[in-house]
Amino acid sequence: MAGRDSLGNRLYRGEVSFEIVGRRRRWAAIFGAVLLLSILGLVVQGLHFSVDFKGGSVITVPSATLSTDQVTSIAQADGVPAPTVQEQKVVGGGRQVTVTTTTISSKTQEKLSADLAKAAGIDPTKVTNELVGASWGHDVSTAAIEALIIFLALLTVYLALFFEWKMAVAALTSLINVIVITVGVYAWSGLEVSPTTVVGFLTILGYAMYDAVVVFDKVKENKRQLVDQNKMGYGPAANLAVNQTLVRSVNTSLIALIPVASLLLGGTVSQAAVLQDLALALLVGIGAGTVSSILVATPMLVWLKELEPAVRAQEQRLAAKAAADAKAGKVPAAVVVAEQAEPQDAKPAAAGASAAGARGPRNQPVRNQPRSKRR
Secondary structure, three states, rough: OOOOOHHHHHHOOOOOOOOHHHHHHHHHHHHHHHHHHHHHHHHHHEEEHHHHHOOOOEEEEEEEOOHHHHHHHHHOOOOOOEEEEEEEEEEOOOEEEEEEEOOOOOOHHHHHHHHHHHHHHHHHOOOEEEOHHHHHHHHHHHHHHHHHHHHHHHHHHHHHOOOOOOHHHHHHHHHHHHHHHHHHHHHHHHHHEEEEHHHHHHHHHHHHHHHHHHHHHHHHHHHHHHOOOOOOHHHHHHHHHHHHHHHHHHHHHHHHHHHEEEEEEHHHHHHHHHHHHHHHHHHHHHHHHHHHHHHHHHHHHHHHOOOOHHHHHHHHHHHHHHHHHHHHHOOOOHHHHHOOOOOOHHHHHHHHHHHHHHHOOOOHHHOOOOOOHOO
């Protein structure tokens, strides 16, 4: 009984329903504000690309006492323009300070390494110097853009063939929301965009579409069973589909977000930039993808479908019929649809329980019944 009365089963049967599709203007306003804030972050803050994309020098000094302010002062005194200094903890213990600069001459780099080694009280050979060319970052960016274009093209073809083109448009709209929001969060956070960020960003694209495809598949099923049978309009049937898959979407996302959040926390505590870059992209992308598939993709699909005259005419006809039934005191159509939407595996149990209640206690001897009722 507890399983049948759970929120997921009640949502599936239509006994409880959250109005998602009917409030699409509200969701559009909220997501519009979030998108505007993300775009504002790109304009005001901009993206901070790592040295892998810009090119430059990276000098690493292992030291337990050298502060970032000291390193910044030394670098500026040696004529290094706008150095980026970061403190990092080494896995297994230890600490190091990295100085990221634009491309500098070998003479300046040698002098800076020697001054940093002297300030840290270590041998100059323990200071690591790395020269990164901008061409590698350019190749990574080009490959990422190509992968994004191919993914969007394949996604559009898949949704158009297996569902319909309106679902493809709705899914792409949801995906664009996720992309812009994720990029905006990176802009406001001030974290560097590294190749690891690109990997995490590409990873979330498929995950962001998972929930939308699950909901669309249920919308397609409800259309065949309810809309095509003139039992429910397209909008209510789509809203029912969102509610029927809501618990599944939320649970799946939470299971994925918990380890990702732990990864981000661990990267922040240990000051591991690689973990931070990957985890933040995954965290924002998964969360935004789940919410967008529920509040953007399906309402957008319903809006596109309601532009069809046949869909509008059917919904008006069903609304008029529902009003007439309510006036005549008939059972509301929503109750009948909720009963038909009940999972099939739950019905035999309910039927068996009703039959058992009608027969009375199981294996009751005939002799215990009154003589007048014996046959």
